[in-house]
Amino acid sequence: MRSLYFLLPGTTQKFACGGLFAELKTLALAQPICASKIVTYRQREPDTLFLDDVLQQPTLDDVIFVASWGFDVPKLVARLKHHHVLYHAHSAEYGFRLSAKIPIMAVSRNTMGYWGQRSPHSLIYYLPNQISDEFSNFNCDRNIDVLVHTRKSSRYLLHQLIPALQQRCRVCVIDTHVDSLSTLFNRTKVYLYDSAEYWAQQGVSEGFGLQPMEAIACGCQVFSSVNGGLSDYLDPGFNCYKIAGYSTDFDGHRIVNCIDNFAPNALPDAVLNHHRTDAITKRLAVILQEVNEFFDHSQKHPSDIAELTPIRVLNLRSQTLFAKLKKKLRSRG
Structure with missing residues (x-):
C-alpha cells in the first residue's frame, strides 16, 4: 500500500474551514490503513512536510498525493502530472477537468454524479464524511x-x-x-x-x-x-x-x-451508522486497495479510451446531427 500525502495549503487558523477539518478527519481515518501525512504547499509549518521539498526526492512511486482544495486542484495536478494523484472531491462545479489517470473520491453522491458525467473514464468512489460519536443525542435540557x-x-x-x-x-x-x-x-x-x-x-x-x-x-x-x-x-x-x-x-x-x-x-x-468511524474506515480501505491496484496498472499501460472533452462532445453532436439529416434525405428519396 502506497503512502498518502494529503495536500493542504496550510493548517493554521487562516485556512480553517469545513474542508480543512474534513480532510484532517480523513487523514486520521487513513492512518491505521497506510502511512499518511500532511504536505502543505502555500506555507511552511513546523514538523510538516512542504511540497517543494517533497518533489526533490528522487522517486515518489510509493506515494499517492491526495488533492482536495478545489480552486488549487488544476495547478496541483499540472505540477504533479508525473506522479500518482487522487482527487478527494468535496464541492463540485469548479469548472476544471481531470484525466482518466486521476481517481476521484467524492464525499457525496451529488458530487459523485457530477464527476460521473464530467470524467466518465476516471475511477470514481463514494466516501461520505464522518460523523463522530460525539454527535449523539444525550437527552440534555434544551434551553x-x-x-x-x-x-x-x-x-x-x-x-x-x-x-x-x-x-x-x-x-x-x-x-x-x-x-x-x-x-x-x-x-x-x-x-x-x-x-x-x-x-x-x-x-x-x-x-x-x-x-x-x-x-x-x-x-x-x-x-x-x-x-x-x-x-x-x-x-x-x-x-x-x-x-x-x-x-x-x-x-x-x-x-x-x-x-x-x-x-x-x-x-x-442505518443512516447514521453509514457515517460512523467504523463504516467509513472499512469503505476507505477498499477504495485505497483499488486505487493502489489501478496505479500499479497505469504505470505500465496507457489509457486507450477517448476523453469526453468539449471538442469531442461537439464532434459527437455533429455526427449525430449529420446521421439524422442523412437518414431524412434518404427517406425523402
Whole structure:
C-alpha cells in the first residue's frame, strides 16, 4: 500500500474551514490503513512536510498525493502530472477537468454524479464524511429554541427570519468557531441552515453539509436548504423541514410549532451508522486497495479510451446531427 500525502495549503487558523477539518478527519481515518501525512504547499509549518521539498526526492512511486482544495486542484495536478494523484472531491462545479489517470473520491453522491458525467473514464468512489460519536443525542435540557450560524447563511435567514423569530422565542446566533458544537446542538431544539445563496455566489456546490446531519444526530429539528450534497440525506417532511418555504410568516409558523411541540429528531441507525468511524474506515480501505491496484496498472499501460472533452462532445453532436439529416434525405428519396 502506497503512502498518502494529503495536500493542504496550510493548517493554521487562516485556512480553517469545513474542508480543512474534513480532510484532517480523513487523514486520521487513513492512518491505521497506510502511512499518511500532511504536505502543505502555500506555507511552511513546523514538523510538516512542504511540497517543494517533497518533489526533490528522487522517486515518489510509493506515494499517492491526495488533492482536495478545489480552486488549487488544476495547478496541483499540472505540477504533479508525473506522479500518482487522487482527487478527494468535496464541492463540485469548479469548472476544471481531470484525466482518466486521476481517481476521484467524492464525499457525496451529488458530487459523485457530477464527476460521473464530467470524467466518465476516471475511477470514481463514494466516501461520505464522518460523523463522530460525539454527535449523539444525550437527552440534555434544551434551553435554546433556535440556533443559527451566520457563516453561509442567506440574507433572508439573517435579516428577515431571525429578527421575526427573536420576538417569539429564544434564538442563539453564533458567528465564531465553536469548540464543542455537539454540546451546543444538544441544548438546541431547532437548527437553521440555508446555504443555497452562499454557494450560488461562490459558483460551486455544497459538497456535503456536515452541520445539518450533525444537528439531527444530536436530536435537533432541522430547517435547511436541500442544495448540492445536502440532498444526499435530507428528506423534507421526514427528517427535516425545507427552509425559506414561500414566506417569512410560513417559516416562522412552522418553526414555532416545532418548538411548542418539540420531540427529538432521529435519523435511522442505518443512516447514521453509514457515517460512523467504523463504516467509513472499512469503505476507505477498499477504495485505497483499488486505487493502489489501478496505479500499479497505469504505470505500465496507457489509457486507450477517448476523453469526453468539449471538442469531442461537439464532434459527437455533429455526427449525430449529420446521421439524422442523412437518414431524412434518404427517406425523402
